[in-house]
Amino acid sequence: MDSTPTRPPHTPGRALTHETHPPTDPLVTVHKQSVHTLVFRSLKRTHDLFISDHNEMPPVDQKAHDFLMSVKARDQYKPILHLVPKADINKTLNTKHKDVGKDKTDKSDTISNTSNQSVVPFNDNYSGKAVPNTTSGGNNNNVMVLSSGTTIVQRKPQQMPKPDWHPPWKLARVLSGHIGWVRCLTVEPGNEWFASGSNDRIIKIWDLASGKLKLSLTGHISGVRGLAVSARQPYLFSCGEDKMVKCWDLEYNKVIRHYHGHLSGVYTIALHPTIDILVTAGRDSVARVWDMRTKAQIHALGGHSNTISSVLCQSTDPQVITGSHDTTIKLWDIVAAKTRTTLTHHKKSVRSLVIHPKLNVFASGSFANLKQWCFPDGKFIQNLSGHNAIVNSLAVNSDGVLVSGADNGSMFFWDWRTGYNFQRLQAAAQPGSIESENGIFAMTFDHSSSRLITGEADKTIKIYKEDDTADEDSHPINWKPDILKRKRY
Known part of the structure; x- marks a missing residue:
């Protein structure tokens, strides 16, 4: 009988001792099928490999x-x-x-003239530029x-710029005449009159200075959803839920052209500023480009999967921009009739678009959020949040005032550059309308940027003006950059 004592199996995770691992054995005898023991051996080898050189490391410079x-x-x-x-x-x-x-052992690692060198503390008033330490005994507070x-x-932390002061806006006039929701507005290039379209199927022409009704145009058999006035011809273009796109001759006050092709209601219309073409879009999810004179369809810009609620035209690329209920914004190559860029930042339907009159940027409105973009590639600039409702309309003037109107009657006034919300208004429903009919469906500035026109669900048109009596002392900017931290989406 063999009197050699048997070695108890080693448990993974327990430290090896001389009783279980004699010093003469370089390795622990393990069973080849024991995965846990193999892992332990590998970890122990790695540990011994790196712990063996610790005594040879240089001393720590305290x-x-x-x-x-x-x-x-x-x-x-x-x-x-x-x-x-x-x-x-x-x-x-x-x-x-x-x-x-001062390094007493190695002179090659020191800077010249460091005999009187001392560590200089940081300074909070740092200008943001790196100042080289080239003079002996220099006292630069940033190095x-x-x-x-x-x-x-030290790098100066990035700070939010202070917004420009804008005077507050107040209600100046209320125009009544429509018997349906006012869905669209447009101002004539001469800034003498403006037109409004409503769910009552009537287009009304109003005098901008006096607010008097000048003309009513009938011809649509359903609600009017889009209006545009040409700057080169005496033409007014309209579109509506009856699938019709009409061209009105304002000298004779009658329809002279029809543009046939839409398969469903047409919700938006835009005129190209330099070419005689117009773009319409609506519930059939297609933006159609028309030749203004021959009534021929040039392109059918397809790509959206839901209703197109807003379309814009500009003279530079991209010349056509569309916003849809499928939550996307598309920038189109009008020559190739293809999508140039698709912007997918919004989470809800994009119901309104507006181009800045001076800068090469535009803004879009959706539920609770407004976003600013830069042409030509649609680079995202910033997000403006604060609306707790669906934003139906946007308007911006040359002074950098961005206005958004929601379906609960709220109007927010923003500073375009910083996104600061300097005023909020709540439109009251007019007598004779139900309390819920205070939504804002359309808004636009006149060409002097001094009057804001809104079309609302209480069947009225409201005109707002700047408060001339306000100044920076009576209406100061409540600017708190430490609190107003904007989220970027």
């Missing part, structure tokens, strides 16, 4: 370590450093690290010098 910790502490606790007197911080840093920059010659420069 001054460099302390300096690194101070830099990390300043980076972590910068928001509360203003609670501590700056003189105490500077005194502590200069006292603790006054010898950084820290390490013993290796590395210069650490």
Whole structure:
């Protein structure tokens, strides 16, 4: 009988001892099928491989370590450093690290003329430019010098720009005459009159100065959803839920052309500013490009999967922009009749678009959010949030005032550059209409940017003007950049 004692199996995770692993054995005898033991052996080899060189590592530079910790502490606790007197911080840093920059063992790692060099603390009034330390004994308050010659420069944190002051807007006039929801508005290029279209199937022409009704045009057999006035011809173009696109001669006040091709209601219309073409779109999810004179359809821009609610035209590329209920915005190549860019940032239906009259940018409105974009590639600029309703209409003037109107009657006035919401108005439903009929369906500025015209669900047209009596003292900018942190989407 063999008297050799049997070795108990080793349990994974338990440290090997001399009782279970004699020193003469280089490895533990394990069963080849034991996966846990193999893993343990691999970990032990890795551990021994890296622990064996620890005694040969160079000693820790305590001054460099302390300096690194101070830099990390300043980076972590910068928001509360203003609670501590700056003189105490500077005194502590200069006292603790006054010898950084002097290396008694290696002169090649130091900067020239470092015999009087001391660590200079950070300064909150840093201009944002890296200042090289080229002078001996320089006292630059934006630079820290390490013993290796590395210069650490404080970066000024990015701050939100202060918005421009805009006077508040107030209601100046209410025009009544329609017996249905006012769905669209357009101002004549001469800024003398404007037209409105309604669900009562009538197009009305109003005098802009006096607000008097000048003319009523009948011809649509369903609600009028889009209007546009040509700047080169005496033509007014209209479209509606009856699938019709009409051209009105304003000298004879009658329809002279029809553009046939839409398969469902037409919700929006736009005229090209330099070419005699018009673009219409609606429930058939197709934007159609028409030759104004021959009535021929040039292109059918298909690609959206739901109703197109807004279309814009401009003279530079992309010349056609469409916003749809499928939550996307498409920028079109009008020559090739193909999509140039598709913007998918919105989560809800895109119901309104507007182009800035001076800048090469545009804005879009959806539920609770407005977004600004840059041409020609549709680069996202910023998100404006605050509406807790569906944004049906947008308007912007040359002074940088962006206005959004929602289906609950709220109007928000924004500073275009910063996205600051400087005024909020709530439109009241007119007597004779139900309380819920206070939605805003259309809005536009006149060409002087001094009057804002809105078409609403209470069947009225409201004209707003700037408050001439307001100034920066009576209506200050409530600007709190530490609180107003905009989310970017």
